[in-house]
Amino acid sequence: MDHQHHHQGMHFLGSLVQTPALSSISPNNEILASSGYRLNIGDACSSRENGFPGLKAQIKGPTAQVKDIFESRTTTVAAAANEVKSGTGSKRKGDQKKTRKPRFAFQTRSQVDILDDGYRWRKYGQKGVKNNKFPRSYYRCTHPGCNVKKQVQRLSVDEGIVVTTYEGMHIHPTEKNNDNFEQILNQMHIYPPLLM
DNA sequence: CGCATTTGACCGGCGC
DNA sequence: GCGCCGGTCAAATGCG
Numbered sequence: 331m332d333h334q335h336h337h338q339g340m341h342f343l344g345s346l347v348q349t350p351a352l353s354s355i356s357p358n359n360e361i362l363a364s365s366g367y368r369l370n371i372g373d374a375c376s377s378r379e380n381g382f383p384g385l386k387a388q389i390k391g392p393t394a395q396v397k398d399i400f401e402s403r404t405t406t407v408a409a410a411a412n413e414v415k416s417g418t419g420s421k422r423k424g425d426q427k428k429t430r431k432p433r434f435a436f437q438t439r440s441q442v443d444i445l446d447d448g449y450r451w452r453k454y455g456q457k458g459v460k461n462n463k464f465p466r467s468y469y470r471c472t473h474p475g476c477n478v479k480k481q482v483q484r485l486s487v488d489e490g491i492v493v494t495t496y497e498g499m500h501i502h503p504t505e506k507n508n509d510n511f512e513q514i515l516n517q518m519h520i521y522p523p524l525l526m
Numbered sequence: 527c528g529c530a531t532t533t534g535a536c537c538g539g540c541g542c
Numbered sequence: 543g544c545g546c547c548g549g550t551c552a553a554a555t556g557c558g
Contacts (some may be wrong), residue, residue: 410529455550468549472530481549 435495443467443482443492448504451480462486473502 360392446468451469459466471478478498485491 433550452529454552456532457548460547466548 433495433497435493437491437493438483439490440492443484449473449478449500459483464489470499471502473496476501 339341450472452472453467453469455468456465457468462483463486466481468484469482471480476498478496478500480496482495483493483495485493
């Protein structure tokens with residue numbers, strides 16, 4: 331737990347993904363949408379603190395708007411996430427360190443906001459975003475002990491694009507089969523059409 | 527009944 | 543100090 335990272339900023343994986351139009355895939359679990367768009371991020375990018383499997387997207391400079399949205403966050407975020415509840419409550423103890431978790435974001439061209447990445451998420455908040463007509467949703471991985479969070483935001487500047495940001499590393503494997511044909515298919519759709 | 531989502535309150539940081 | 547902002551909590555509600 332000491333091998334810290336030197337990058338405190340956020341990595342931006344800007345890939346424009348054109349997902350195939352499959353029909354609803356897994357209705358019950360995953361926050362999957364009915365239109366059948368899905369993105370697989372299931373196994374492991376291995377690299378660092380985040381597991382980003384099939385995401386081979388290249389790292390590229392974010393577009394003006396996107397960058398704006400996330401970069402400002404980086405610093406403030408950590409504080410809120412850690413210390414928060416120590417105020418009056420007696421429940422949580424903000425004992426955790428002040429880790430500044432790196433975040434990874436990527437954008438997708440999709441009709442649905444929630445992409446099926448193979449993990450189970452519980453929504454814990456939603457807020458309006460300045461200059462944006464779409465709200466941003468906050469999710470937390472439901473696996474016990476796993477602190478991974480993610481937020482989803484659709485850009486109003488181009489409502490066909492959804493930005494998903496991951497924060498933290500999963501401490502458990504994906505809950506779904508990874509050899510699923512469809513998933514592989516989807517992974518393949520990840521890199522091709524790049525934004526710039 | 528056991529989950530997940532909804533939604534307004536609340537919190538810490540920051541700029542003025 | 544106050545108000546805004548991004549983020550989170552938690553009670554109520556919804557749903558299978």
